[in-house]
Amino acid sequence: xxxxxxxxxxxxxxxxxxxxxxxxxxxxxxGSGKTRVLVERIAWLVQKNLASPMEIMAVTxxxxxxxxxLGRLDNLLNIPAKxxxxxxxxxxxxxxxxxxxxxxxxxQGFQILDSDDQIRLIKRLEKxxxxxxxxxxxxxxxxxxxxxxxxGRRAAHIQPNGEYFTEVMLSIYQQYETFCQRNGLVDFxxxxxxxxxxxxxxxxxxxxxxxxxxxxxxDEFQDTNTLQYAWLRLLAGEDNxxxxxxDDDQSIYSWRGAKIENIHRFSQDFPDTQTIRLEQxxxxxxxILSAANALIANNDxxxxxxxxxxxxxxTAIENYAAFNEFDEAIFICERMIQYQNQGIPLNEMAxxxxxxxxxxxxxxxxxxxxxxxxxxxxxxxFSRAEIKDALAYLRLINFPNDDPxxxxxxxxxPRGVGHATIDKIxxxxxxxxxxxxxxxxQLIAEKSLPGRANNTLSQxxxxxxxxxxxxxxxxxxxxxxxxxxxxxxxxxxxxxxxxKGQAKVxxxxxxxxxxxxxxxxxxxxxxxxxxxxxxxxxxxxxxEPSTEQCIQMMTLHSAKGLEFDVVFIVGLEDGLFPHNMCLxxxxxxxxxxxxxxxxxxxxxxxxxxxxxxxxRMNGRDMFHRPxxxxxxxxxxxxxxxRVRNRRTASSAKPYAHRSNYLPSTxxxxxxxxxxxQTVNHPKFGSGTIINAEGSGESARVQVQFxxxxxxxxxxxxxxxx
DNA sequence: TGCTTATGATTTTTT
DNA sequence: ATCATAAGCA
Numbered sequence: 213x214x215x216x217x218x219x220x221x222x223x224x225x226x227x228x229x230x231x232x233x234x235x236x237x238x239x240x241x242x243g244s245g246k247t248r249v250l251v252e253r254i255a256w257l258v259q260k261n262l263a264s265p266m267e268i269m270a271v272t273x274x275x276x277x278x279x280x281x282l283g284r285l286d287n288l289l290n291i292p293a294k295x296x297x298x299x300x301x302x303x304x305x306x307x308x309x310x311x312x313x314x315x316x317x318x319x320q321g322f323q324i325l326d327s328d329d330q331i332r333l334i335k336r337l338e339k340x341x342x343x344x345x346x347x348x349x350x351x352x353x354x355x356x357x358x359x360x361x362x363x364g365r366r367a368a369h370i371q372p373n374g375e376y377f378t379e380v381m382l383s384i385y386q387q388y389e390t391f392c393q394r395n396g397l398v399d400f401x402x403x404x405x406x407x408x409x410x411x412x413x414x415x416x417x418x419x420x421x422x423x424x425x426x427x428x429x430x431d432e433f434q435d436t437n438t439l440q441y442a443w444l445r446l447l448a449g450e451d452n453x454x455x456x457x458x459d460d461d462q463s464i465y466s467w468r469g470a471k472i473e474n475i476h477r478f479s480q481d482f483p484d485t486q487t488i489r490l491e492q493x494x495x496x497x498x499x500i501l502s503a504a505n506a507l508i509a510n511n512d513x514x515x516x517x518x519x520x521x522x523x524x525x526x527t528a529i530e531n532y533a534a535f536n537e538f539d540e541a542i543f544i545c546e547r548m549i550q551y552q553n554q555g556i557p558l559n560e561m562a563x564x565x566x567x568x569x570x571x572x573x574x575x576x577x578x579x580x581x582x583x584x585x586x587x588x589x590x591x592x593x594f595s596r597a598e599i600k601d602a603l604a605y606l607r608l609i610n611f612p613n614d615d616p617x618x619x620x621x622x623x624x625x626p627r628g629v630g631h632a633t634i635d636k637i638x639x640x641x642x643x644x645x646x647x648x649x650x651x652x653x654q655l656i657a658e659k660s661l662p663g664r665a666n667n668t669l670s671q672x673x674x675x676x677x678x679x680x681x682x683x684x685x686x687x688x689x690x691x692x693x694x695x696x697x698x699x700x701x702x703x704x705x706x707x708x709x710x711x712k713g714q715a716k717v718x719x720x721x722x723x724x725x726x727x728x729x730x731x732x733x734x735x736x737x738x739x740x741x742x743x744x745x746x747x748x749x750x751x752x753x754x755x756e757p758s759t760e761q762c763i764q765m766m767t768l769h770s771a772k773g774l775e776f777d778v779v780f781i782v783g784l785e786d787g788l789f790p791h792n793m794c795l796x797x798x799x800x801x802x803x804x805x806x807x808x809x810x811x812x813x814x815x816x817x818x819x820x821x822x823x824x825x826x827x828r829m830n831g832r833d834m835f836h837r838p839x840x841x842x843x844x845x846x847x848x849x850x851x852x853x854r855v856r857n858r859r860t861a862s863s864a865k866p867y868a869h870r871s872n873y874l875p876s877t878x879x880x881x882x883x884x885x886x887x888x889q890t891v892n893h894p895k896f897g898s899g900t901i902i903n904a905e906g907s908g909e910s911a912r913v914q915v916q917f918x919x920x921x922x923x924x925x926x927x928x929x930x931x932x933x
Numbered sequence: 934t935g936c937t938t939a940t941g942a943t944t945t946t947t948t
Numbered sequence: 949a950t951c952a953t954a955a956g957c958a
Contacts, residue, residue: 274947302948326948400948435947468946567944569950589946625935630934664934717940750948769945807945830943831949924937940954 217576221252224490229253230260233486236432237478238457241519242504242813243495243775246457250431251281253455255288263427266295270429275300275751277431277773297425300398301440303750305407308363309398310737315417316410318394319609322472324749329616330354330399336619337387340642356381357388361401362439362469366572375864376818391739395615395647401439408443413568415822419560421463422449433458433478434824435914447483454482460515461508464769464807466799474514493519493813495775497526500819503845504812510844511802519813528851530820530928531842537570540824541577541851544780547820548763551778556817560777562764564811565791570782571765573912588766592752598705598716599723603748605695610741622648625704628668636661649676675699685823688740696720743847768811780814781808783821808841821850891915891932896923 221229226247228238229252240246250456254270257263272278285296297304309316325333334350360370367386372379390397398406407553411418423512428448430436433456436444448454456478463472479485501519508514534540548561563574568590578585593599601624603661604617611617622637641651655661656670676896679698683691697703705716730747732740763778768789784788790804812819823838842850845856889901899915914924915932925932 298947306948324948327946465946467944569943572949587934626935627934632934668934752947768947788944793944828949831936934958936956936958938954938956941952943949948953 214408219251222492223318224488224492225252228488228490229256229828231486234453235478235482235485236455237475237485237487238455239475239487239515239517240457240490241339241493241517242459242462242810244490244519245492245494246459246490247277247280247284247431249490250429250455250457251284251288253429254285256287257427261815264295265693266933267305267424267426268278268429269297269425269427269447270299270431272298272431273299273435273738275303278303281431300494301443302403305403306746306750307442308407309403309410312410312417312743315414316406317393317896318398318406322396322398322739323607323611323614324403325392325397325399325616325744326595327400328600328751329352330357332616332619333391333397334384334388336638337384337391339905340361341383343380343384353384353388357385358399358401359469360385360406362437362483364439364442394568394645395613397616404439404443408439408446411446418446418449422452423445425452427453427455429455431457434460434463434472434475435465435470436474438471438474441474441477443849448482459517460513461517461806462510462520462772462810464772464803464810466803472513489517491517491519493521493523495816496521497523497817499526499529499849500812500815503529503819503849504809505813506849507805507841507844507847508809511805513799514804527818529845529849530818530853531850531860532820532822532853533838534822534824536826537824537828538577539574540782540822541574541928543822544574544782544820545581545583547780548778549581551818555778556765558761562623562766562771562774562776562778562814563772563780563782564766564768565782566768566791566807567783568767570788574765574782584760584762585765586760586762588764589770593719593722594748594752596719597714598701598719601701602692602696602720602723603745605679605699605701606692606741607745608649608676608747609683609691609695610739611761612649612676615641615648618648618652622652622669622672625700627672627700629665629672633665634662636665639913643695648674653806687728688730688732688744689724691741692727693724696724721739768807771814772810775814776818777816778818779811780820780822781811782822784821784839784842785827785828787834787836788829789839790841805844808839821891828880893925894931 222245225248228249229284230237238246238249240249245586250270253267257268258265270278270281272281272441282298285298297307299307309318311513313320313322321485331354334353335345338345338350338353347638360367367382367389370382370385372382392402411421415886425447428444430444435458435754446452456475458475460472460475463470466472479487496504498521501521503517506835532540532543534543544563548558551561552558556874563571563585565571571587575585575587594603597629601621604614604620607614607617608621619634624632637648637651637655640646640655641648644651644654646654650671652673656666656673657750659666673696678693682694686694702717702720705720707713708716727744730740730744732743737741738746764774768781789808790801821842823836825835827834827836890898891901897913901913901915913927913932
């Protein structure tokens, strides 16, 4: 970095960037320039010739953070940061395993299971083991397995403790481990654990990597779990340099294994650690910072930090007590329009909520107000059912022994291979230690299935064989396209005329585009298909930069790391935020408070907090008290907002009937009817059309009647008016 | 076999 | 209210 750039760093930042100390822990408050310090540190190492890019590894949690870091480095260093390893824990471990798959005892084409696949597999194993999945919920087994792995424990290492439940969990873990190993499947935690074990048990390999990566840098250190920390320590060894950046006040992921203790342990595990605090905030107004500081001061378990700013006090934090959630939403829309008139662009405004369920009412209000918005998070593109179906075809064609994929698509779209047949395949496969694919082929060859099942299954096998044949030398994009058409998957979703069905078709088209645009790495060790499949399970791909002028909506969790001129935090009610499920222990409440702290510190200029006195949740009207966090913010920072005409229950609920808001595109072929339309039936009275299928004489519609429930009616005979 | 209806549970999320 | 999964029926 140039000396010019150094001048723009404050003393603490500068100290962190060019410290000679081998181990550095940077406690970086919100908005204190944490990413910048990380990037400048790397630039400094390279430009002072302390390290070549080859000797540096930088680890992040999300692909987004990794990409941003790489981008900034490119800018700063002016040379492509060649040889530099920047990536997520999982991405780097994956890279390692692909390179050393033999040493790691994995097949070359090992596949990655995402947590969906993991659950599916556990369910299947429980069934095979004749376990009741009510007593032993697959979710819990999943948690058990991941937790054991995060603590480095293989099934064989665990001593049965005499408790029946634990022993069952352990036996599931055993089966799961065996199955994955036999079939070359690796779940997310396994990527790291396997990498850790391989390094630990191969001293020459470990020596090589320790020698290579003399400088290790970690972002969001407060989010590391036990395994990730162990992995870092292993790589660091005695001699390497470890630079960790984190903020204990922003630790909000303990519920998925993050160990805030890792920050506390750091200076014990690395005795000569220099701890540097970044407390000057460059983001928010003084008012917003004071609120954040006051709130977080209520937590006992802190390393202690006090953010300050040279900035102006800014405007007061607005506090609005809404009558109900509709009133809350309308209020927010009005305020946003006001801010927009003040010249603040829409993409500088964000609405943050504790739970995704809260977004619906807000969306409706934004639609009515003609305010464009974008929702972050939620269902990631590559994890949507229809996309995973398509990917399963791609996977099975290239790796016929991939059982999870086989199971997913053997009867999807429905082709007459039912439960009974699948059960037989499974049994046969598990008795003979075959993959479902090979089991199917053998069963067909032996003709040991009932005629009809034999037929339908052969057709499926033939379908896959055909696709395999014709795809041998096709481009990935072409492959995907023909898979979707030939398999009938596209057709299947096209049958569904509802809005959701149409969205799925669009998603499939988007997938085709994604495969067409995918640029395989020319240096890759695996095939483009394989690379693409790993890419989609490791990178959720939801970080397209949003340059569009849209209001940003997301959960408080996914807001971490972002900033906006204007922030609205909604649903500040006891029971919702802090959430009911997080009130059991003081530690949980403290995490909720940190979450609130994260939310507040996202705001640069204006912050508005809202709560509703009445809120309909899970079909019931709830009356929550204002959040206790509101009381923890000093009154003088808050300004209560009153609305001139207090909205009544009816005026605050202007769109209770959704039917008017369905798009007009859902016209049913040649019937003059459309989805969402209200119709009258001679016998069942009035109702709303909620679905339709077929055309001409076989056209049917599904109607939700006001009094008789939902019914499918053949249009020809229904006599609707 | 596969569609329809009934039942149950519902924080947060990356990889 | 809404969604997913499971049992039940055509």
